[in-house]
Amino acid sequence: MEQTTTFRHLQNAFKRIDNSKSFQWFVIAVIVISALTVGAHTYSLPPSMEYALNIMDIAITVFFLIELVIRYLASDGIRAFFKKGWNIFDTIIVIGSLYPAAGSTMFVARLLRIFRVLRLVSMVPELRVLVNALIKAIPQMGYIGLLMFVIFYIYAAVGSMLFADINPTLWSDVSISMLTLFRVATFEDWTDVMYETMQVYSLSWIYYLTFIFLTAFIFLNMMVGTILEVMSEEHKQLREERLSEEGDANQDKLATSQEIQALHQKLDQLQRALNNMKD
Numbered sequence: 592m593e594q595t596t597t598f599r600h601l602q603n604a605f606k607r608i609d610n611s612k613s614f615q616w617f618v619i620a621v622i623v624i625s626a627l628t629v630g631a632h633t634y635s636l637p638p639s640m641e642y643a644l645n646i647m648d649i650a651i652t653v654f655f656l657i658e659l660v661i662r663y664l665a666s667d668g669i670r671a672f673f674k675k676g677w678n679i680f681d682t683i684i685v686i687g688s689l690y691p692a693a694g695s696t697m698f699v700a701r702l703l704r705i706f707r708v709l710r711l712v713s714m715v716p717e718l719r720v721l722v723n724a725l726i727k728a729i730p731q732m733g734y735i736g737l738l739m740f741v742i743f744y745i746y747a748a749v750g751s752m753l754f755a756d757i758n759p760t761l762w763s764d765v766s767i768s769m770l771t772l773f774r775v776a777t778f779e780d781w782t783d784v785m786y787e788t789m790q791v792y793s794l795s796w797i798y799y800l801t802f803i804f805l806t807a808f809i810f811l812n813m814m815v816g817t818i819l820e821v822m823s824e825e826h827k828q829l830r831e832e833r834l835s836e837e838g839d840a841n842q843d844k845l846a847t848s849q850e851i852q853a854l855h856q857k858l859d860q861l862q863r864a865l866n867n868m869k870d
Contacts, residue, residue, distance in 0.1 A: 608661055618658055618714055621655070624651065648704070652685075655684075655710075659681060662681075724821040724825045727821045743806075753788075781799065
């Protein structure tokens with residue numbers, strides 16, 4: 592019973608550390624410093640500076656390991672810890688950072704440690720919302736992308752049949768025509784392509800304008816709308832999680848205050864017992 596109470600006190604202490612704003616900002620600062628050290632390794636530096644950066648890199652790796660252990664101890668067991676995808680992500684990044692940077696493996700180790708910068712995403716809730724929204728929107732965006740591919744293919748086939756004799760470099764077959772249409776959709780000197788075909792087909796501007804209207808305006812806005820819809824849901828979920836965490840914190844504070852009150856009552860009873868013994 593005492594061991595369980597002691598572990599609960601330690602867990603509450605680790606939760607307070609993990610939820611502390613100052614601790615989270617300190618972790619973010621270390622991530623930024625880690626990114627700067629990775630960038631510094633790409634320059635030609637004196638041996639003393641390289642040695643100092645290596646020592647700093649080891650210290651940062653150890654800190655990340657300690658921070659991950661604190662977060663694990665603050666969770667309600669291994670299942671609750673790995674239930675969150677971002678904890679799995681951070682664990683992989685930290686384990687990858689432990690890869691020894693020596694000999695022929697130095698490039699691989701530095702390559703793995705570059706990804707420590709991505710921990711900034713897991714530490715900042717707003718960035719997590721953006722990434723989660725993008726990931727969850729991918730299936731819906733896939734259908735939009737499939738429809739865009741169909742439109743690209745139809746217009747590429749028509750363009751290849753109409754304009755192949757005008758400029759084979761841009762319209763010789765369907766695949767080349769799709770690349771040309773991608774150039775048109777991204778507005779990369781697309782007017783040059785249009786004016787070249789208009790010299791032969793004066794009404795070919797209809798072909799380009801309808802394609803741009805479909806791809807650049809309709810489909811692009813559909814993708815943006817899909818991402819915004821999912822992002823709104825993620826923001827709502829984030830607010831609910833914060834309210835839940837605040838409720839749990841209040842419950843922990845209430846439980847702690849009740850334990851303190853019970854301890855005071857026991858001390859009062861012990862004091863009265865001592866007084867009775869003296870009398």
